[in-house]
Amino acid sequence: MKLLLIIFLIYASCPLFGQLKSETKAVVRDTSSTAVEKLSQQTYDLSEIRITAYRTQDLLKSTAGSVSVITADRLENSAVNIASSLSTVPGIVMQEGTFGTVKLTLRGIGSRYPYGTKKVKLFFGDIPMYSAEGETTFDDVNPEYLSRIEVMRGPASSIHGASLGGTIILYPRRAEMNLEEIKLTSSAGSYGYFKNGISYSLGTNKNDLLIALSGIQSEGYRENNKYSRYSFFINQNKIFSKKFSGNLILSGSKIRAQIPSSIDSVTFVNHPQKAASNWLKTKGYEHPDRIFAGYSIQYNTPGNWDYTASAFLNSRKAEENRPFNYLDESGFAYGGRILSRYTKKQDRNTFHFLGGTNLYFENIQSSLSENTGGNGTKGALQQKGNESIYQTDLFTQLEVRIKRISITGGVNFNYAGFRFTDQFTSDSLHQSGNYHFAPIIAPRLSISWNPLDEIYLYTSVNKGFSIPSLSETLSPLGLINRDIKPEKAWSFEGGFRASLLNRATFIDLAFYYMRVTDLIVPKRVAEDVYVGMNAGSSLHKGIEIALQQWIIGHKNSGSADNFALIANLNYATNRYNFQNFAENNIDYSGNKLPGMPDQNFSGSLDLKTPIGLYTRLELNSSG
Numbered sequence: 001m002k003l004l005l006i007i008f009l010i011y012a013s014c015p016l017f018g019q020l021k022s023e024t025k026a027v028v029r030d031t032s033s034t035a036v037e038k039l040s041q042q043t044y045d046l047s048e049i050r051i052t053a054y055r056t057q058d059l060l061k062s063t064a065g066s067v068s069v070i071t072a073d074r075l076e077n078s079a080v081n082i083a084s085s086l087s088t089v090p091g092i093v094m095q096e097g098t099f100g101t102v103k104l105t106l107r108g109i110g111s112r113y114p115y116g117t118k119k120v121k122l123f124f125g126d127i128p129m130y131s132a133e134g135e136t137t138f139d140d141v142n143p144e145y146l147s148r149i150e151v152m153r154g155p156a157s158s159i160h161g162a163s164l165g166g167t168i169i170l171y172p173r174r175a176e177m178n179l180e181e182i183k184l185t186s187s188a189g190s191y192g193y194f195k196n197g198i199s200y201s202l203g204t205n206k207n208d209l210l211i212a213l214s215g216i217q218s219e220g221y222r223e224n225n226k227y228s229r230y231s232f233f234i235n236q237n238k239i240f241s242k243k244f245s246g247n248l249i250l251s252g253s254k255i256r257a258q259i260p261s262s263i264d265s266v267t268f269v270n271h272p273q274k275a276a277s278n279w280l281k282t283k284g285y286e287h288p289d290r291i292f293a294g295y296s297i298q299y300n301t302p303g304n305w306d307y308t309a310s311a312f313l314n315s316r317k318a319e320e321n322r323p324f325n326y327l328d329e330s331g332f333a334y335g336g337r338i339l340s341r342y343t344k345k346q347d348r349n350t351f352h353f354l355g356g357t358n359l360y361f362e363n364i365q366s367s368l369s370e371n372t373g374g375n376g377t378k379g380a381l382q383q384k385g386n387e388s389i390y391q392t393d394l395f396t397q398l399e400v401r402i403k404r405i406s407i408t409g410g411v412n413f414n415y416a417g418f419r420f421t422d423q424f425t426s427d428s429l430h431q432s433g434n435y436h437f438a439p440i441i442a443p444r445l446s447i448s449w450n451p452l453d454e455i456y457l458y459t460s461v462n463k464g465f466s467i468p469s470l471s472e473t474l475s476p477l478g479l480i481n482r483d484i485k486p487e488k489a490w491s492f493e494g495g496f497r498a499s500l501l502n503r504a505t506f507i508d509l510a511f512y513y514m515r516v517t518d519l520i521v522p523k524r525v526a527e528d529v530y531v532g533m534n535a536g537s538s539l540h541k542g543i544e545i546a547l548q549q550w551i552i553g554h555k556n557s558g559s560a561d562n563f564a565l566i567a568n569l570n571y572a573t574n575r576y577n578f579q580n581f582a583e584n585n586i587d588y589s590g591n592k593l594p595g596m597p598d599q600n601f602s603g604s605l606d607l608k609t610p611i612g613l614y615t616r617l618e619l620n621s622s623g
Contacts, residue, residue, distance in 0.1 A: 046506045046548045053150045053169055054408070055159065055341060056352050056399055061497040064408055064448035064458040066091075066153040066510045068546065072173075073606070073614070075143040080195070080216060080229075082141050082149065086168070087620065088602040090510070090544035090572040091153045095595070099218060099227045100257030100286060102139045107154055107514065108540045108576035108596050109165030109466075109489075111522070119466045119487075120165040124172065124249060126337055127294035127312045132362035132389035132418075133469040136168075140253040140290060142214050144185070144197060145233040147173045153544070154491045154512060155442070155464020158410030159339075159395045161358065162442035164466040164487055164516070172235040172249060175201035175208035192219030206239040222260040223275035224283060229255045245298050252291040259284040259322075278323040282376040288318040296337075304344050311336040314362075326369040326378050333362035350401040358393040381424065385431070387470050389418040397444075404450040412442040416467050420480065433480050435473060440465050440486065454499040462491045472520055472532025485534055489516040508546040515539055515579070523583075536581040538593060542574030562610035573599045597622040 049060045049069050060069060068089045075085055083102050087094040095103040104110050104117045111118045122129040122136040130136040152160070152167040160167045175181075185197045199212035212233045220226055231253040239245045260275035261284065267274050274280075296310035314333040320326070339356035364387040370379030397410035417436035422429075446460035466487040473484050493512040500507065521535040546569070553564035576593040600622040608614040 046508075046546075051150055052171075053152050053157065053160075053167070054397070054399075055339070055354055060508075061454070061499060061506070062406070062448060062450065062456050064406060064446035065156045065460055066493055066495060066512065066544065067156075068151040068153065068508075070149040070151070072147055075146050075149070081139050082143050082146070083138055085143060085149065086138070086151070088568075088570055088604070089151050089153070090546055090570045090600070091542070091574075092151070093597060093600060093622065097262070098220065098222075098225060098257065098260065099216075099229075100139050100255060101259065102137075104136075104138060105596065106151075106165040107512065107542065108538075108574065108593055109516070111520075118469065119163065121161055121163040121167045123160060123167065123169045124292075124294065125169070125247070126296055126308060126310045126339065127249065128335070128337075128358070128360065129170070129292065129314075131314075131331065132333060132360050132391055133364075134163075134466060135469075137288075137290075140229060140231065140255060140288075141170065142197075142212075142231055142233065144199075144214065145173055145212060145235075145251070147171050153510070154493065154514065155462045155489060156444065156446075156460065156491070156493075158412040158442065158444045159354065159356070159397055161393050161395075161414065162412045162444070162462070162464045164464040164489055172233075173210060174235060174237060175203035175210050177203045177205075177208070179203050189218075191221050192217065194218075208237050210235045220258070220260070222273045224258045224260045224280050225275070226258045227256070229253060229257075243300050247296045247298075249294045250292070252289075254289050255287065257286050259286060259320075278374060282321060282323045282371060282374050284321050284323065286318065286320040288316065290314075290316045304342050306341050306343075308339045308341075309336070321371070321376060323371060323374045325371050325382060327366070328369070329364065329366040331362055331364040333360070335360040348401075348403050350399070352399040352401075353397070355396040357395070358391070360389075360391040360393075362389045363387070364389070381426070384423040386421045386423060387418055388421075389416075389470075391416040391467070406448040408444070408446045408448075410444040412444075414440045414442070414465065414467075418470060420470060431480065435480055435482065437467055437486055440488070454503070456497045457495070458497075459494040460492075462493075464489045464491065466520070468520060468532055472522075481531075484520070484532060485518040487516060487518050487520050489514050489540075504550040506546075506548040510544045511542075512544075513539075513541045519578075519581075533583075535578065535583075536589075537579040538577065538581075539579050540574070540576050542572060544570075544572045546570045564606075564608050566606040566608075568604045568606070570602045571600070599623065 046060060046069065050057050051060050051063055051067055051069060053067055060067065070085050080099050083094045083096050086092050086104065091107045093105045104120055106120050109119050117136050117138065118134050120136055148171045150169045154166050155162050155164055157167050180202045183199045187195045195216045197212065197214040199210065201210045202208065214231050216229045218227045232251065234250040236248045259279055261279040263274055263276055292314050294310060294312035296308060298306060298308045300306045312335060317330040319328050337356065337358050339354060341354040344351045366385060367381060368383040369381050372379035392415045394413040395410065397408065399406060399408040419434045420432060422431040442463040442465060444460065444462045446458060448456060448458040450456050468484050468486060473481050491512060491514040493510060495510040498507050516538045518534045519536065519538045520532045523531050523533050549567045551565040551567055576596050578588045578591050578593065581588045602620045605617045606614065
């Protein structure tokens with residue numbers, strides 16, 4: 001019986017393919033050695049991967065910055081969301097209490113927000129996926145919709161807004177050329193976990209379309225821990241002419257997640273499946289619904305210029321039942337991005353220039369209501385307001401490559417602010433007002449040197465920032481704290497990348513030193529009330545290393561082995577400390593930032609075979 005169950009689970013987790021007949025040419029896959037080589041190169045060999053984060057199509061090994069790539073084969077192993085894949089990136093710490101409670105920190109930067117993480121920006125290609133307040137959600141991103149992820153560790157991108165923690169760029173999965181396909185997937189796991197998906201894709205010379213639906217359900221290990229998510233995704237790429245092409249992305253999700261919350265250490269040791277008593281009593285939950293739409297169009301001139309323009313809409317509605325109150329929130333965001341790029345190549349010299357702007361606007365309606373007796377009954381209104389936020393970025397970047405040396409300079413100009421309208425009239429406190437942050441200029445300078453074949457050295461200096469949210473600007477009395485300042489940081493980093501032993505070994509080593517000023521930390525003034533405060537400065541420094549070793553079979557001189565055994569090791573060691581922080585006559589200077597491990601390790605061993613069967617062993621550790 002156990003053997004039959006194991007066979008069923010293996011079968012249920014394997015993708016099922018079905019091809020649809022068409023009146024056009026016969027449906028065939030390109031099975032040439034060239035196509036297989038490109039696939040192998042894209043999904044396994046880090047030494048030959050090209051990144052697009054800086055819009056220069058450089059090889060990963062020649063990029064002057066700390067960039068990590070999560071390839072398609074790794075994303076396939078992320079069952080629910082992209083959290084497990086992101087946790088393998090050196091410098092990233094993922095804290096996942098439940099499927100719907102995810103916090104990400106990158107080099108010690110990142111704070112938990114009601115429905116996501118703040119201070120790390122997320123893009124879907126050229127289109128921003130974060131809120132105007134800087135909130136990013138990772139729990140509803142289905143890994144099956146992605147072809148790869150690029151992670152820019154630290155404030156290293158002037159063209160993406162110089163985020164304090166870093167930038168994560170998602171690249172959508174596209175339909176394969178000359179293939180019409182229906183794909184069904186199903187998987188099952190412990191504690192009532194089931195996931196089912198269906199997708200349709202069609203790829204032609206001038207048009208490719210992908211439509212996907214997915215559903216996840218889980219009973220959860222703990223009390224009050226049920227989870228369900230239903231999502232859809234549409235990605236269409238169309239070539240209108242030799243000069244014009246367009247890309248449409250639509251996505252949406254509906255999440256119903258119960259919240260068991262945190263428990264004390266004694267309960268954790270003896271009864272870890274228990275939920276916090278007050279959250280169990282109220283049957284706490286969060287119900288976020290999100291819809292996103294974006295369209296970008298690209299124009300290529302006959303000369304050296306190309307232009308990209310994109311526009312997006314983002315609608316969200318969320319409800320959270322907590323022991324102390326009910327939170328209702330809805331938001332509607334819209335904006336656009338314009339990017340122009342000039343490229344000129346001559347012999348071994350290359351000149352890249354790009355410039356553009358981001359415009360972002362969002363309107364947020366929120367209210368707090370009493371949770372009567374803490375038993376889940378919605379009571380009297382306690383707070384209600386409307387927030388209108390805007391952010392504007394102007395950016396430029398210039399890269400000059402002369403033989404073996406590449407120099408890149410860039411700058412980002414940001415201007416942001418918000419207007420808050422207090423719509424709660426039952427008290428004498430009036431919070432309405434405007435707040436405009438001083439403009440911020442964030443430069444970047446990097447140098448990459450290729451002293452020997454397959455060996456690269458780089459160094460860079462970057463400035464990053466993070467704008468306070470409305471909740472962080474409110475004082476304990478509920479008034480706007482006009483003294484709070486945006487967080488700012490100067491980051492210095494250096495690195496080494498090399499392909500050794502006939503490209504069987506790839507090493508990526510990075511060192512960083514970052515000083516953050518006006519660090520914003522949450523101060524708890526009541527069970528359900530946190531306010532932001534500037535905590536002086538903090539120092540972030542560390543070493544990150546990624547190693548890939550082809551143990552059996554490796555890509556060599558344009559050929560690919562069908563059988564391979566590949567080891568991937570990622571390790572980070574760091575020290576994050578307050579430098580200058582005192583509060584209520586207590587000096588916290590020198591203390592470690594709470595909740596941050598000193599080191600993280602992840603390793604995997606991948607086996608791929610000629611018949612398409614592959615397996616992976618993983619090990620993760622932090623402390």
